[in-house]
Amino acid sequence: MISRTEIATLGEFGLIRRLTEGMKLKNKSSQYGIGDDAAVLSYPANKEVLVTTDLLLEGVHFDLIYVPLKHLGYKSAIVNFSDIYAMNGIPQQITVSLGLSKRFSIEDMEELYAGIRLACEEYNVDIVGGDTSSSYTGLTISITCIGEGEKGKVVYRNGARETDLICVTGDLGAAYMGLQLLEREKSVLRRVDKELQPDFAGKEYLLERQLKPEARRDIIEKLAEEGIKPTAMMDVSDGLSSELLHICTQSNVGCRIYEEHIPIDYQTAVMAEEFNMNLTTCALNGGEDYELLFTVPIADHEKVSEMEGVKLIGHITKPDLGCALITRDGQEFELKAQGWNPLKEESHATEKSEESK
Amino acid sequence: MISRTEIATLGEFGLIRRLTEGMKLKNKSSQYGIGDDAAVLSYPANKEVLVTTDLLLEGVHFDLIYVPLKHLGYKSAIVNFSDIYAMNGIPQQITVSLGLSKRFSIEDMEELYAGIRLACEEYNVDIVGGDTSSSYTGLTISITCIGEGEKGKVVYRNGARETDLICVTGDLGAAYMGLQLLEREKSVLRRVDKELQPDFAGKEYLLERQLKPEARRDIIEKLAEEGIKPTAMMDVSDGLSSELLHICTQSNVGCRIYEEHIPIDYQTAVMAEEFNMNLTTCALNGGEDYELLFTVPIADHEKVSEMEGVKLIGHITKPDLGCALITRDGQEFELKAQGWNPLKEESHATEKSEESK
Numbered sequence: 009m010i011s012r013t014e015i016a017t018l019g020e021f022g023l024i025r026r027l028t029e030g031m032k033l034k035n036k037s038s039q040y041g042i043g044d045d046a047a048v049l050s051y052p053a054n055k056e057v058l059v060t061t062d063l064l065l066e067g068v069h070f071d072l073i074y075v076p077l078k079h080l081g082y083k084s085a086i087v088n089f090s091d092i093y094a095m096n097g098i099p100q101q102i103t104v105s106l107g108l109s110k111r112f113s114i115e116d117m118e119e120l121y122a123g124i125r126l127a128c129e130e131y132n133v134d135i136v137g138g139d140t141s142s143s144y145t146g147l148t149i150s151i152t153c154i155g156e157g158e159k160g161k162v163v164y165r166n167g168a169r170e171t172d173l174i175c176v177t178g179d180l181g182a183a184y185m186g187l188q189l190l191e192r193e194k195s196v197l198r199r200v201d202k203e204l205q206p207d208f209a210g211k212e213y214l215l216e217r218q219l220k221p222e223a224r225r226d227i228i229e230k231l232a233e234e235g236i237k238p239t240a241m242m243d244v245s246d247g248l249s250s251e252l253l254h255i256c257t258q259s260n261v262g263c264r265i266y267e268e269h270i271p272i273d274y275q276t277a278v279m280a281e282e283f284n285m286n287l288t289t290c291a292l293n294g295g296e297d298y299e300l301l302f303t304v305p306i307a308d309h310e311k312v313s314e315m316e317g318v319k320l321i322g323h324i325t326k327p328d329l330g331c332a333l334i335t336r337d338g339q340e341f342e343l344k345a346q347g348w349n350p351l352k353e354e355s356h357a358t359e360k361s362e363e364s365k
Numbered sequence: 366m367i368s369r370t371e372i373a374t375l376g377e378f379g380l381i382r383r384l385t386e387g388m389k390l391k392n393k394s395s396q397y398g399i400g401d402d403a404a405v406l407s408y409p410a411n412k413e414v415l416v417t418t419d420l421l422l423e424g425v426h427f428d429l430i431y432v433p434l435k436h437l438g439y440k441s442a443i444v445n446f447s448d449i450y451a452m453n454g455i456p457q458q459i460t461v462s463l464g465l466s467k468r469f470s471i472e473d474m475e476e477l478y479a480g481i482r483l484a485c486e487e488y489n490v491d492i493v494g495g496d497t498s499s500s501y502t503g504l505t506i507s508i509t510c511i512g513e514g515e516k517g518k519v520v521y522r523n524g525a526r527e528t529d530l531i532c533v534t535g536d537l538g539a540a541y542m543g544l545q546l547l548e549r550e551k552s553v554l555r556r557v558d559k560e561l562q563p564d565f566a567g568k569e570y571l572l573e574r575q576l577k578p579e580a581r582r583d584i585i586e587k588l589a590e591e592g593i594k595p596t597a598m599m600d601v602s603d604g605l606s607s608e609l610l611h612i613c614t615q616s617n618v619g620c621r622i623y624e625e626h627i628p629i630d631y632q633t634a635v636m637a638e639e640f641n642m643n644l645t646t647c648a649l650n651g652g653e654d655y656e657l658l659f660t661v662p663i664a665d666h667e668k669v670s671e672m673e674g675v676k677l678i679g680h681i682t683k684p685d686l687g688c689a690l691i692t693r694d695g696q697e698f699e700l701k702a703q704g705w706n707p708l709k710e711e712s713h714a715t716e717k718s719e720e721s722k
Contacts (some may be wrong), residue, residue, distance in 0.1 A: 013439055039413065040521065043522070043600070044452065044521050044522050044523075045417060045448040045449075045451040045452050045522075046415040046416055046417035046448050046449055046451070046510075046512065046599060047414060047415070047416045047417070047455070048413050048414070048415060048452070048514070048519055049413065049414040049415075050409060050414070050516075051408055051414055052414055053409060056396065056405050056406065056407055057405070057406040057407070057408055057414055057511075057680065058403040058404070058405055058406075059403055059404045059406060059458070059460060059493065059494060059509070059511060060402060060403035060404070060460075060494065060496060061460045061462055061496055061507070061509055062462075062496050063462035063463070063464055063496045063497075063498055063505065063507055065464050065498060065499075065500050065505065067501045067503075068464075068498055068499055068500060068501065069498070084704050089401050091402040092402075092403055092659060094402035094403070095401065095402050095403045097403070101416070103416060103417075103418045103509060103622050105418055105419075105420035106420070107420055107425075107505065137416060137417065137418060138418060139418055139420045140420075141420055141422060141425055141426070142422075143419055143422050143425060144422075144424045144425065144502065144503075145501065145502035145503070146501075146502070147505075148420065148422065148464065148505055150420055150462055150505075150507035152416070152418055152460060152509040153403075154414075154416060154511075155403065156517050157405070159407075162405055162672070164397065164401050165400070165401050166401075194622075239403075242401070242402050243402060258400070268516035276417070276453045332679070
């Protein structure tokens, strides 16, 4: 039985002290962390400072019925790191703001923070600040990540040019299938009777992709080693279709991608079959993959073809050709952004989830 | 009658486009703002990068019964700017994350954003990013501010030395009295019958301090002009007592401040009398003043005495003398942090407010 200590016994400053105990700043750019009105960072003149932020709200972005707090902490940090890598940068610092309702204990917050700290250790990032407050409702997590990019090497979404090759890392759709699986088993997971835990054997990869995603630091490092600077890049958080349309709109180009080249894991395919879902649709619109989508000049064809974990899925065209998927049987379908839109009426963002603790 | 358009009609990207329409980057350090995975900033080698963040939750930090959305936006930005000034820095950029429940319309968000944009215009700050999401409950605002400090001129909380003078800007307790006043009139303000609006004549200053605070950029500029570098500094957000204890603890010193020197506005005094509250307690523990509290070497005595808007309220002592207030009749009282603690059981953070829209 895990003990439960009310957060009110510590107050804001006490809680922050407890959660950040023993933490040391690792990066040279981190001059001063938690404990003053602001953190102080020092970036050399040859670096650009990259800033990204994500707001995660209980019931909208996560469901504590099946998301363990430590995993949630880990993922909250990772999604921010992923945005920095997507600029061809390296994450350096984060600030962590938390809004906590009374149902959370100090031990809960230690779990959440353990996940955030683990992600920071693995990706060599410092926690330099934040804000902690009570909340009347669920859990609110707001993380801002600061990273560095070499001057002249930052990659935007707007640089894709005609004939560029379109590349994507890893595989797509697995995180989405993991979510479907967890949603299906929710009623079982909610039971107190622990004998009746669902059997996830053979589906571990899907759960891992949903619950403990990683950011593609390895790819950014490899691209640097190979001397490849993508012309455009972003991470796949809302789904491949949606992201590709962002790149094409901002670069004022069109694209063709090929269904047969979209990388999909075996477990994703099995699960789509089981759910009677169209596999390609899952891969195109699933979201939360945190893979990198990027374009390179055709001259880099050989280099990127040989890179492990990178798949060529198509090419950039003139803008008037639009954005399309070529199916296995040669048909052309216009790409549409059906990605996860947290403000749209029909998205799962509006399926109100129940209190879970 | 103001029209009401549902946010779902625009979606996340459409809403952001609408809110940020016509916005241009003003600062040299802002290379690339909204529209990519991260903002790109460029700080010269002689500057430190300052980062601060604040999370504001409906019902905990603000009550929409008496806080107009435009004022809320303005204040949300100002509280962050204030933290950057408190490091002897200049705010440059903010990111704005919003969690919105369905009761908010696009027009509501335009109001909120108009306030944020106004603050950014007046303080010369760029909005460079953010995140927008639906929420099941109230309004969540998370703002991160990035600022610049001259290398070697950033002021921390830990530099106060024995014999240093303690200075505070403006006056204290007014924002707190403004809050008391608004809380008292809440039942009246809630009525639909607009004929029955409360009479705030003669109390405008208190309301302004609560609803539309300003950050003390002017003081930071004057200190630079006069060639004064404070030894320690912070902004007064939780109350003078609490902040002074932070400075003394982190600097490992004690202090003596004098009741008769604490700057208090006439309207604050009248209101405290009306509420039958101890005026000094309000000034010491009220919070949300967003004034600057700083210490300077005794050699700067003449210069700071002559600075408009700055009051000398005491001096730093050896640590073993502790932290005390000397009352008008010469008694000594130990200073205690009774400032606003949003995680303590007894604070007003736990007075659950009602839905207001």
